Amino acid sequence: MTDDPYISLLASIQWLTAESPQPNPTERDWLMECGSMTRRLERHCRRISVRRGWEGLVTADESGDELALLPASERYWLREVVLYGDDAPWLAGRMVIPESMLNGPEYALTTLGDMPLGRWLFRDGIPARDYIQLGRTGSLWARRSCLRPNGKPLLLTELFLPDAPLYG
Numbered sequence: 001m002t003d004d005p006y007i008s009l010l011a012s013i014q015w016l017t018a019e020s021p022q023p024n025p026t027e028r029d030w031l032m033e034c035g036s037m038t039r040r041l042e043r044h045c046r047r048i049s050v051r052r053g054w055e056g057l058v059t060a061d062e063s064g065d066e067l068a069l070l071p072a073s074e075r076y077w078l079r080e081v082v083l084y085g086d087d088a089p090w091l092a093g094r095m096v097i098p099e100s101m102l103n104g105p106e107y108a109l110t111t112l113g114d115m116p117l118g119r120w121l122f123r124d125g126i127p128a129r130d131y132i133q134l135g136r137t138g139s140l141w142a143r144r145s146c147l148r149p150n151g152k153p154l155l156l157t158e159l160f161l162p163d164a165p166l167y168g
């Protein structure tokens with residue numbers, strides 16, 4: 001959906017099994033973060049900024065293997081971004097949400113613009129999260145989780161790029 005090289009890496013993530021190499025304690029601590037990742041990254045730079053890749057409605061067949069993890073819908077809202085810490089690319093992120101969930105306050109998810117998703121998602125605390133699945137592409141760590149603000153599922157995938165503070 002995009003030619004951004006960092007966002008393209010999201011498609012090559014392999015999800016870990018019990019036999020896979022595991023993250024070291026520092027990496028694990030970052031990967032299991034339940035609060036806002038944007039806020040955590042902000043403690044390691046002066047300014048976090050978002051560069052948007054693709055954002056918009058896609059049909060089920062364009063939305064990848066995440067669909068099995070979400071309620072069936074004809075269309076999904078997809079947002080792909082790269083998060084920069086000062087001038088370094090730190091995280092490639094992808095959000096998928098069934099179109100039918102975009103009513104009420106969640107409609108705001110389509111109008112975030114260059115505001116990091118976390119500012120909306122964590123505005124009144126920590127939303128329910130079903131699980132955190134860990135993954136890898138090359139030597140990079142990734143995670144994906146299903147969050148449920150107001151009970152509505154949204155699937156988030158985050159890939160930590162080589163300059164991210166997670167790697168120490």
Ligand code: VNL
Nearest residue numbers: 037081093094116117156157
């Ligand atoms: C966004 C920002 C997405 C930070 C993220 O993960 C993230 C965004 C999906 O603005 O879309 O960690």
